[in-house]
Amino acid sequence: MIRTAWLVAVKDLRIEQRSRVLLWQVLPFGVMALVLSGLALGPTHAGHSSAGPGLFYLVMLLVALLMINRSQVIEGSPGTRASVATLGLDPAGVFLGKALALAVELWLTGLVLLGGAVLVLHTALAGTLSALPSVVVTLGALAAAGTLYGALTGGGQGPVTLLPVLSLPAFAPLLIAGERSFSAALHGGALWRWWLISLVALVAYLGIGILLYGVLEES
Amino acid sequence: MIRTAWLVAVKDLRIEQRSRVLLWQVLPFGVMALVLSGLALGPTHAGHSSAGPGLFYLVMLLVALLMINRSQVIEGSPGTRASVATLGLDPAGVFLGKALALAVELWLTGLVLLGGAVLVLHTALAGTLSALPSVVVTLGALAAAGTLYGALTGGGQGPVTLLPVLSLPAFAPLLIAGERSFSAALHGGALWRWWLISLVALVAYLGIGILLYGVLEES
Amino acid sequence: MSSPSPEVTLRDAVVLVGGFPLLSGVNLDLAPSSLTVVTGANGAGKTSLLRLLAGLVTLSSGAGVVAGVDLKGDLRELRRRVGWLGHEGSFYDDLSASENLVFAAKALARPTGEVASVLERVGLSSRAATSAKQLSAGQRRRLGLAWLLLRRPALWLLDEPYASLDDDGRTFFDQLIGDVVDSGATVVVSAHDPLRSRTLAPRTITLAGGLVVADRS
Amino acid sequence: MSSPSPEVTLRDAVVLVGGFPLLSGVNLDLAPSSLTVVTGANGAGKTSLLRLLAGLVTLSSGAGVVAGVDLKGDLRELRRRVGWLGHEGSFYDDLSASENLVFAAKALARPTGEVASVLERVGLSSRAATSAKQLSAGQRRRLGLAWLLLRRPALWLLDEPYASLDDDGRTFFDQLIGDVVDSGATVVVSAHDPLRSRTLAPRTITLAGGLVVADRS
Amino acid sequence: MMKLLSQRLLGPVTLVLLALTFWLGLWVTPPDKVQGNLARLLYVHPAVAWVALYLSFGTATIASALYLWKRSRSVVMDRVAHCAMEVSLVFIILTLITGSIWGRPAWGVWWAWDARLTSTAILGVFAVGYLALRRANDDFELQARRSAVVAILAAINVPIIHFSVQWWKTLHQGASVFTPGGNFKVHGIMLTTLFISLAAFTLLFFWLLRERYRVEVLREERQRVSLDEALAQRRREGVH
Numbered sequence A, B: 001m002i003r004t005a006w007l008v009a010v011k012d013l014r015i016e017q018r019s020r021v022l023l024w025q026v027l028p029f030g031v032m033a034l035v036l037s038g039l040a041l042g043p044t045h046a047g048h049s050s051a052g053p054g055l056f057y058l059v060m061l062l063v064a065l066l067m068i069n070r071s072q073v074i075e076g077s078p079g080t081r082a083s084v085a086t087l088g089l090d091p092a093g094v095f096l097g098k099a100l101a102l103a104v105e106l107w108l109t110g111l112v113l114l115g116g117a118v119l120v121l122h123t124a125l126a127g128t129l130s131a132l133p134s135v136v137v138t139l140g141a142l143a144a145a146g147t148l149y150g151a152l153t154g155g156g157q158g159p160v161t162l163l164p165v166l167s168l169p170a171f172a173p174l175l176i177a178g179e180r181s182f183s184a185a186l187h188g189g190a191l192w193r194w195w196l197i198s199l200v201a202l203v204a205y206l207g208i209g210i211l212l213y214g215v216l217e218e219s
Numbered sequence C, D: 001m002s003s004p005s006p007e008v009t010l011r012d013a014v015v016l017v018g019g020f021p022l023l024s025g026v027n028l029d030l031a032p033s034s035l036t037v038v039t040g041a042n043g044a045g046k047t048s049l050l051r052l053l054a055g056l057v058t059l060s061s062g063a064g065v066v067a068g069v070d071l072k073g074d075l076r077e078l079r080r081r082v083g084w085l086g087h088e089g090s091f092y093d094d095l096s097a098s099e100n101l102v103f104a105a106k107a108l109a110r111p112t113g114e115v116a117s118v119l120e121r122v123g124l125s126s127r128a129a130t131s132a133k134q135l136s137a138g139q140r141r142r143l144g145l146a147w148l149l150l151r152r153p154a155l156w157l158l159d160e161p162y163a164s165l166d167d168d169g170r171t172f173f174d175q176l177i178g179d180v181v182d183s184g185a186t187v188v189v190s191a192h193d194p195l196r197s198r199t200l201a202p203r204t205i206t207l208a209g210g211l212v213v214a215d216r217s
Numbered sequence E: 001m002m003k004l005l006s007q008r009l010l011g012p013v014t015l016v017l018l019a020l021t022f023w024l025g026l027w028v029t030p031p032d033k034v035q036g037n038l039a040r041l042l043y044v045h046p047a048v049a050w051v052a053l054y055l056s057f058g059t060a061t062i063a064s065a066l067y068l069w070k071r072s073r074s075v076v077m078d079r080v081a082h083c084a085m086e087v088s089l090v091f092i093i094l095t096l097i098t099g100s101i102w103g104r105p106a107w108g109v110w111w112a113w114d115a116r117l118t119s120t121a122i123l124g125v126f127a128v129g130y131l132a133l134r135r136a137n138d139d140f141e142l143q144a145r146r147s148a149v150v151a152i153l154a155a156i157n158v159p160i161i162h163f164s165v166q167w168w169k170t171l172h173q174g175a176s177v178f179t180p181g182g183n184f185k186v187h188g189i190m191l192t193t194l195f196i197s198l199a200a201f202t203l204l205f206f207w208l209l210r211e212r213y214r215v216e217v218l219r220e221e222r223q224r225v226s227l228d229e230a231l232a233q234r235r236r237e238g239v240h
């Protein structure tokens, strides 16, 4: 399982690195979206640093949608799926590998956007740093859940637009938990409780993925 | 030109209607995004109806990104593009047709989401109604600009993630103008000035599209 | 060979994509109303040559005139004059076979009444209402042919038209290009098999390494 | 005909997709270590039959056992035992030819040293570093074959392998399936042309309307 | 025998209980001191919400899990899950509507950023997503498996959403509106009516589910007839 996971993760990251989608497309999109949502709210709302965590997670969510989509697109045409299916890879390993690759990409993007939040949305630097562990866990959970939902909607080229509908309700609690613990880190408060929720979600999604990913694969 | 535009618009809308992507995927996504961005901001910010117009346009923007993407996906594989290219359709007509189809879809979605904003974000009903003409024009401009940028990034399957990066800076002014005139309609103010900006943008994008769409088409 | 104004003229045509020369200096003259078969090993450049003639890739160096259009000039005009049948499907996957053809007919300002008869000719009448993505490989190829039959272009560029056509389909196809050439159009076909019909006497051009290495009438 | 345990057994196999019967009741027994050619008109159901045998579509009614796996049972296990070469490419477009094969080799826990020799065999050594999406149609087909050579499955399912292969490719291919059958594997090929090699004497099955209508050894 | 009886009686009993609920709710129970006649929504809204959130969504989830479990993998379970999810969507929408109608005069707004409201809406989107997924693919098997997984994934979110209610409230006071004890004096008759309404809507759920299931079976049967036709036609393609 671990070997398969590693193989798949390396393959996904290599394709990503070759196409440079992360660097040239996803990151600028994230920065842009951060600035724009600030704009959309007008100076009264966005100026407050209290909106920072919420906006950060909102943007991360949008970025995650893009990347989940991409993580399915690189699985290629139906023909590719058919032949890869005949390799008989362990589905649990495939799930872990894809989730890992996605998590790595989300962590990189998150790091950059946290910097952006400090600069643009005036979130306090110290608080942001102390929120880091919770951000890592939350984004990890997002990656695990996203990989599951990606497999659900992947395959044909039709249902790509289905991904947001299916996954957004699942991401909502993650969003809330992340936002809360980030806010708590900024303004003091029960950081650990929210952090724990993200952790539970991460473990739950990983568990479900390992158990059920095989069921989802293209038949 | 008009004949071609009509032909293309009907084709796009028929494909859309057949796949029911709008009804089952885009609309729920829009509703969800509205709810989620409310959540991300927390009750203090989202509760204010003053955030309504901004959030409405932010969500419309995301919806538009999905639909522009889809509007390019239905143009099909490179093979399809090649043969359609040999039909020698008037590019100005193609542009107008695709923009029209996109506008129709955006208007429908906008109508539903305005209802959602009234219910969920407490924007006043009367003000929302009086903002309708400006919303129509702004979404039209979004459709025209979106069609242009869609053609820029369409084609290969790679650059799908490129669309947001390229188009967001162009959409930002539209977003601001729309938000301002919506806010003005709600709280009184210089409604017409912002409305005019949207109108100018609409005309400008239509003009640019009619002139330059041919240059953008798959070579 | 070189009749009044050749339909295709290429001089040292080079096509570069991503720094790799798909064609490395092709010289070629094709007479109007002729049939030409392009052969060559896998990766020799057949598809690339046809794409160049269709105006789907740009000329990197050298010169060329196709169907009266300079390859350095208005490629849209060129595309309007040629018909192209590629490896992949060439229609909207979500529309049915007949809807695809109706779209093409309308775009060409052709009467939509022709659609039914064209479908009949390529043997797809029973699949008129099936969406293009559900058609079998050979049926997709046939739909591509139907699209060309509606178009009736002056220059036909067909990339391995035989692939995945059944016996009937190939016979029909051979008849078709016979008719097409007789009616004055020019046909360029890439193929690995020789044409079956004995009545057609095509000129055969062999490519290798992006160059013309043999030319036999 | 029916040796101890046939490699493929189908009884009244029906495959429905979206309410349309791709296969409408196929009965078939294939002996292990045999070569079978499936022919039939366009849309007859050849691709559908091969996809069913590969475990890529589910059986709607009827019964079947392929490579020892019940078609109503664990399709993943079945897929692990078969090799599939389809119309479309069967690899990651963004990876190079050799990276694709290295991935497959690692997934199969095969030594990656084999990759170079396999590339050599299918004649792609000079394109080892070219990304799969830039390969020509025939080169993609060859890469698909290379992938299968690494896999060495018990049951080979090849959908129109000849299409877009050049002369050398076809000769190589005929040799290859000869070797494969000799080594004990079962091969099912769909084709519109008869096989060229005279030394191979395949059983030929003809499909029409989703049914087997002729069977000739 | 019992089965037959319950089948016969389900519909009538449901109707009787619903009628009783309306009679009690509209005429027998007194109007509320604060809210007046509006408080009569108490006999509809909570019961509808109970059916939507727990009864029908729960049924769909359990049926989905049973479908995925190898030994009980059956079309029946898939059908039950599908039908229950449809019923659930209807009741979620009803919850939102009755809640909004109640909320408008009670709080002055149609919608508030309360965790319970939001989570209900989110669950509604889940149901829509589930139904959308069901129509996104031709392959029946794949469809059934995928949607079963979605139902289960949606279900793990229910507890998360449920707990977030309390957490949200503790952090944002003032958003909490659900204090029936403060707004209502629950008299004996009101409490009885409340329970009767719960029973009535519970039965209504089972009735609707059964009817929907029957329609589904009929639809599939009709499909099977057209299927035989399609098979015959497909076979004829072979003979020229």
Ligand code: HEM
Residues within 6 Å of the ligand: E042, E045, E046, E049, E050, E053, E095, E096, E097, E098, E099, E100, E102, E103, E104, E106, E110, E111, E116, E117, E118, E120, E121, E177, E178, E180
């Ligand atoms: C759109 C608005 C509303 C929605 C979406 C909504 C949703 C719900 C849901 C999902 C439940 C079930 C909770 C559970 O059993 O765990 C519920 C129960 C209930 N709701 Fe609402 N509701 C709304 C508005 C209102 C309003 C305006 C009132 C009264 C002023 C109200 C009063 C109640 C009461 C009394 C219960 C039952 C007791 C309880 O469990 O709290 N609801 N509602």
Ligand SMILES: Nc1ncnc2c1ncn2[C@@H]1O[C@H](COP(=O)(O)OP(=O)(O)OP(=O)(O)O)[C@@H](O)[C@H]1O
Residues within 6 Å of the ligand: C017, C018, C020, C021, C022, C040, C041, C042, C043, C044, C045, C046, C047, C048, C049, D127, D130, D134, D135, D136, D137, D138, D139, D164, D166
């Ligand atoms: N970036 C690249 N690097 C190396 N080689 C490339 C690159 N892009 C394209 N090629 C090569 O260019 C050639 C393109 O040939 P083309 O598709 O025209 O071949 P063809 O004659 O149609 O072959 P086939 O018979 O297989 O269809 C192939 O050999 C391909 O490998």
Ligand SMILES: Nc1ncnc2c1ncn2[C@@H]1O[C@H](COP(=O)(O)OP(=O)(O)OP(=O)(O)O)[C@@H](O)[C@H]1O
Residues within 6 Å of the ligand: C127, C130, C131, C134, C135, C136, C137, C138, C139, C164, C166, D017, D018, D020, D021, D022, D040, D041, D042, D043, D044, D045, D046, D047, D048, D049
């Ligand atoms: N929804 C549908 N409605 C009508 N016909 C359909 C539908 N889906 C598939 N088909 C038909 O099912 C058949 C599928 O056949 P298949 O792809 O197996 O053919 P094949 O024998 O491989 O043909 P080819 O030689 O062209 O590759 C085609 O005739 C196709 O038109």
Ligand SMILES: [Mg+2]
Residues within 6 Å of the ligand: C046, C047, C048, C159, D136, D137, D138
């Ligand atoms: Mg080629």
Ligand SMILES: [Mg+2]
Residues within 6 Å of the ligand: C136, C137, C138, D046, D047, D048, D159
């Ligand atoms: Mg086929």
